[in-house]
Amino acid sequence: MSFREEARAWLSTVADRKPEAAWGSGDDSVAVFENWTEEEEREHTARRQDWERIRFDAGWGALSPFHEHLYRTEEAAFDVPRRPEIFPVTQQLVAPAIELWGTEEQKDRWLRPMRRTDELACQLFSETEAGSDLAAVRTRAVRDGDRWILNGHKVWTSGATVATWGVAVCRTDPDVPKHAGITVFLVRMDAPGVTVRPIRQMTGGASFNEVYLDDLVVPDTDRLGPVGQGWRVTLSVLAAERLDSGSLGLDNADRAIELARHQPSLTGVERQQTAELFVRTLVQRLIGLRVTATLAAGRAPGAEASVGKLYATETMRRTSDLVLRLLGPKLVADTGEWGTFAWTEHLLGAPGYSIAGGSDEIQRTILAERVLGLPKEPSR
C-alpha cells in the first residue's frame, strides 16, 4: 500500500469523510485571517489539539516535509477540526528549527510536546522598527549568570494567547554589526513580564498581537543556538515559512471558480478570467508538486521552492479581482445572499499575506540575490 493509501485508510478509521455540502448551503466563510474572538480562538485551538494528539499517538505526527504534504492532501478530504495558523507555525516552522539548532536536552524537552501540539509556539520576530529589516531588532537580552533578562516590544504575533512558548529574536550584543549581535530564546508566554495585547487588522478581526517583554527572566537553558548566531537560527525559520506558503490561497481560488460555475451565465471576458484563475491554481499546485517530487527523489529543490509564496499572493489578488467582477454590487453591499458579501473577508484579508512572512518586495530581493546570485546593495 502506498503512503497515501495508508494515510487514507487510517484517517477513515478515526474521522468521517467531509460531507459534500451543496452549493448555496453550509459555511460560506472565505476568511484569510480568522475573525475569531479570543474565546473562539481558544475553542478552535483546543479542538485541533485533540485531533493532533490522536494523529501523533497513532504514529502520523513528525513526518518529513514530503510525507507531511502527502498526508495533508489526504486529510483535506476528511471532516477534522480546522487548523489554526499556530499549528503550522509550531509544527512546520519552530519544531524543525529546534531539531536543527537545539541541544539534545532541548530536543528531548520540546520536540515531542510541540509535534503533539501539547505545547504550541508562536513567533516573536517583528518589531515596530524591525519589519522587513528584521535584523534590526532592538529587544535586548542581557546575561545575568545562568539566566537572561529580556526587555522589548514585539508585534504581529499570531497565536500569542494560546501558545506556551514564544520564539524571541533578541539583541545580545549591540556593539557588533547587526546580524552578528542576535540570539534566539524560547520564552514562556505565561511568565511574569509577558503582556499580550491584540492588534485589530483591516478585516476588523484581531488575528495578531503585540507582545511586551518587561524584565522577563529566561534561563540560559532556553536559549536556542549559540549566542550571536541568532540570525542564522531566524533564517532557518523564515526559509521553512517560505516553503510552507506555497499552497496559500488555493482553497479560496477554487471557491471563486466554483462561484463562476454557479453563475446563470458568463460573458466571454468572465469566462476567460475564470479560466485564467484556474490555470493559476493548476500551476501553483504543479510548482508545489515539483518541490515534493524533487524531495522524494532525494534531491534538493531549486528555485521552484522559493517562488511559491510570491505566486500564491498573486493568486489571492486575482481571486479578489475575479470575485469582484462576478459579484459586482453584491460584493460591496450585504443582501443577505449566501456566498456573496462573505467574500469581503477575502478581499480585505488577501493584502496581509503580501506583507506577512516576508513582504513581496523582500521575497523578490531574496530571489534575486540568493537564487539568481545578483550583487547585494552596496550600502548593506
Place this chain on the structure above:
Amino acid sequence: MTYPRIDPALLVETPEQRELRSVARDFFTEHGGDQWKRMAGELGIQGLAIPEDYGGSGYTFAELAVVLEEAGRALCAVKLLPTVVLAVHTLLYSGNTEACARYLPGIADGTLTATVAFGGDVHVRDGTLHGTVDYVLDGADADLVLVSADGQIFACESVTRTSRRVLDETRPQALLEFRSSPATPVGSADVVPRVRDVGRAALAAEQVGGIGHALDATVSYVEQRRQFGRPIGSFQAVKHRLARLLVEYEAARSAAAYATACVATESAELPVAAAATAVCSSAYQLATAEYVQLHGGIGFTWEHPAHRYVRRARSSEVLFGTTQDRLTDLAAVLGIA
C-alpha cells in the same frame, strides 16, 4: 474536479534526461543552425519518440521535449516542430500502419522532412486535392505535407509553395496551394485537436528553453554592466524585475512539464494541460521584453541576439491559438459556461 492528477514524479527530470539535455545543448551550441542529417546520424533525435518498429528508438515524448527545450534555447532545429512533433504524431495517432511504415523510418534517419497543413480550405475532387492552406510551418521546404481536407488527412508531396515573409525568420512559413494535387488518404481528421495539443506541449518546451536563455543572458549582463559605479544588477529596480521573471519562468516550467507528462503518458488530462501552456506564452513575452530592456541600447541593436528571441516569442504567441483561444478552450473543457 482538481487538476493535476498525474503522478508528480513525472514532473521531475530523470538522470538520463539530464544527460540527454547536456548532449543536446552541446550539439546545438557547437553546430547552431540546422544540421538535420547530423542530428539524426549522431544523436538520433528525430527518432526519439518514434517506435522501434518504424526505425526510431522508442523513447517517449518526455525525451523529445528535453531536446525541444534545448532547440528553443538556441533558436535552432526548426524542422523538429513540424516534422517530429506534428507530422510524426499525426501519423502515429492515425493508426495507419502502412503510412507509418512508409514515412516514419525516413523521418527517423533524417532523410525525410514533413509538416502538417490543417485548418485550411482544401477539398477532394476527382481523387485530387484543391484549395489553399496558409501559415504552414516549413511549408516551402518540407518533403511531405499532411493536409486535412473534408474530414480526412491526406499525404501529399506535390503542391505549389509560396514562402511568406515572416516576423521570426527562424520559423519559416508558407502558403500552400493544391491544384489537382495527387494525395494518399492517411486517416480521419479527428486526430487534429489532439495533434494541436501535442503541438502546444512541444511549443511550451521550446518556450521554456527560450525563457531560460533570456534569463541567463540578462542575469549575466546585469552582473557585469556597471553604471553609477556599481553593477546595474545591484539596483533593486533591476533585481525585482528579474525576480518577477524568475517566478513566471518557474510557472512556465511547471506548465510545460505537466503538458509533456500528459503527452508522454497519453493522459486524458492533455487538453487541460495543453491549454494551461498559455502561461508559457506570457512568460516568454515577459522574458524577451526584459531581455531587451535590461540590456539597454545594446539590446536594441540588430547585432544583439535579443530581437531574434523577441520575434520568436511574439510569433509563438499566435501559434496553435492565442492565449485567449487557449483560455476559451479551457473554459469549454472545464464546463465554465
